[in-house]
Amino acid sequence: MVTHALDWLDAVAQEREAAGLRRVLTPRSAHGELLDLASNDYLGLATDPRVVSAGVEALRTWGAGATGSRLVTGTTELHAELEAALASFAGTESALVFSSGYAANLAVVTALCPAGSLVVSDSANHASLIDACRLARGRVQVVPHNDLAAFETALAQRTERRAVVVTESVDSIDGDGAPLARLHEICRRQGAVLVVDEAHGFGIVGPGGRGALAEAGLAGQDDVIVTVTLSKALGSQGGAVLGPRRVIGHLIGSARTMIFDTGLAPAAAGAALAALRVLEQEPALGRAAIRVAGALAAAAGVRAPHSAIVPVLIGDPGEAVAAARRCAVLGLRVGCFRPPSVPEGTSRLRLTARANLSRNHLLHACDVLRVVLGRTDNHAIDSRDEDSWRLSVRTP
Known part of the structure; x- marks a missing residue:
């Protein structure tokens, strides 16, 4: 029986779907409805x-x-x-x-x-x-x-x-x-x-x-x-x-x-x-990005990063996608990495810090992460001045 030369692609697509690895392109608007912690615009210079x-x-x-x-x-x-x-x-x-x-x-x-x-x-x-x-x-x-x-x-x-x-x-x-x-x-x-x-x-x-x-x-x-x-x-x-x-x-x-x-x-x-x-x-921009990354890592309950990248291990690809979608519903865009981008069993959210994140945006991001990841401790950001971020416990 003669089949179409590209029929094998349908089987591959079905396998990806079953494994929770289907990928689609999602165009974003120029107006940025979501707070962005997924891009690599670490210093916020793309729109400067x-x-x-x-x-x-x-x-x-x-x-x-x-x-x-x-x-x-x-x-x-x-x-x-x-x-x-x-x-x-x-x-x-x-x-x-x-x-x-x-x-x-x-x-x-x-x-x-x-x-x-x-x-x-x-x-x-x-x-x-x-x-x-x-x-x-x-x-x-x-x-x-x-x-x-x-x-x-x-x-x-x-x-x-x-x-x-x-x-x-x-x-x-x-x-x-x-x-x-x-x-x-x-x-x-x-x-x-x-x-x-x-x-x-x-x-x-x-x-x-x-x-x-x-x-x-x-x-x-x-x-x-x-x-x-x-x-x-x-x-x-x-x-x-x-x-x-x-x-x-x-x-x-x-x-x-x-x-x-x-x-x-x-x-x-x-x-x-x-x-x-x-x-x-402005040589302090890089340090600012790392400080923001540290705040995000603490809110997510992961180790302090060496850079602007904060990985949050989920494990199952379907659960990682669901967590990313939940973040989006709450107004936060995060990266979601699944195989083959990462090894099997290590699907994750990848948060990327930005040096120009405002105090209020950082507070919002930390609150969303706490909710989505099921964190029970009430971390928040306290800023004595705009150049020094640190985590503290929010009083009820």
């Missing part, structure tokens, strides 16, 4: 008038698109200015901007890990790093999350001359930090390059939001390469690789997502540059 105005000005000056790949017409003076500013801020020799953080990760791993090299990847790495490892021609070895002994063993026992270690500075799901200083010591000892994805660290942790590498005293090291997104703390779009000048030169000549992809839209570049200037002028 200074950032928006810079994006509009870039749009008027340069047009709607970059018009070509970076090597043809897709590099404007604005792109060069953004790259110089990023490198200066992060303390690296050079920077290269891509159309997304995903493209940046694909570029650096594939370009630095040709055949005859080893890639050692943390098991909790983001999908973009996993895909980059799959596309790299070198041999890939995955090691347990933040297991320093496993990293060292993989490097020490390799037969390849070149090796690259790939990790996230702040885990995108659990929000915990990598032991970067000790990992770098291992890389130095074993002659490996350390590639660190700072997507969730840049703008949040470290001195003035310069990232976890700066916090660990590793900014600008000649054997460390950084990838960042412009779409999280900077509230725009795009990504970048930061590191030694010779690495950036190699990417320009060999990274496929650099050579064959259209350059970042000027409006996004202009907005990201303006957001970076705001961060330079």
Whole structure:
């Protein structure tokens, strides 16, 4: 019996539905009916008038698109200015901007890990790093999350001359930090390059939001390469690789997502540059986001976070979806992560803090979390001043 070539998709869809893993796109309005604790706009800069105005000005000056790949017409003076500013801020020799953080990760791993090299990847790495490892021609070895002994063993026992270690500075799901200083010591000892994805660290942790590498005293090291997104703390779009000048030169000549992809839209570049200037002028923004995250974590009954990410483990995917829907009914949008985004049995709510959350909004968010999660203790926020958040017990 002949069937349609795509009939198998119906069976897959039914399996997803039965497992509570069906996903749908839910358009949000521009007016934001719900208090947002799901986006990655950690510093609240996506709608900051200074950032928006810079994006509009870039749009008027340069047009709607970059018009070509970076090597043809897709590099404007604005792109060069953004790259110089990023490198200066992060303390690296050079920077290269891509159309997304995903493209940046694909570029650096594939370009630095040709055949005859080893890639050692943390098991909790983001999908973009996993895909980059799959596309790299070198041999890939995955090691347990933040297991320093496993990293060292993989490097020490390799037969390849070149090796690259790939990790996230702040885990995108659990929000915990990598032991970067000790990992770098291992890389130095074993002659490996350390590639660190700072997507969730840049703008949040470290001195003035310069990232976890700066916090660990590793900014600008000649054997460390950084990838960042412009779409999280900077509230725009795009990504970048930061590191030694010779690495950036190699990417320009060999990274496929650099050579064959259209350059970042000027409006996004202009907005990201303006957001970076705001961060330079207001270095306490990252700390404010972490303080808000601490308040949310206490209200949810989970450990204090290292970053702006607060995971609340639920376990069952159906229960996680129900909890997220209950939060929405009460006016709060939260992230809901289910397999394959997280391992089986670890479905969760993911709360993302924002530095510009008002006292009243934070109070509301904490109350909603307490109700949805069945917390019986009456936590609330007490603010002696707008720069210092702490949790206290609300009197009846």
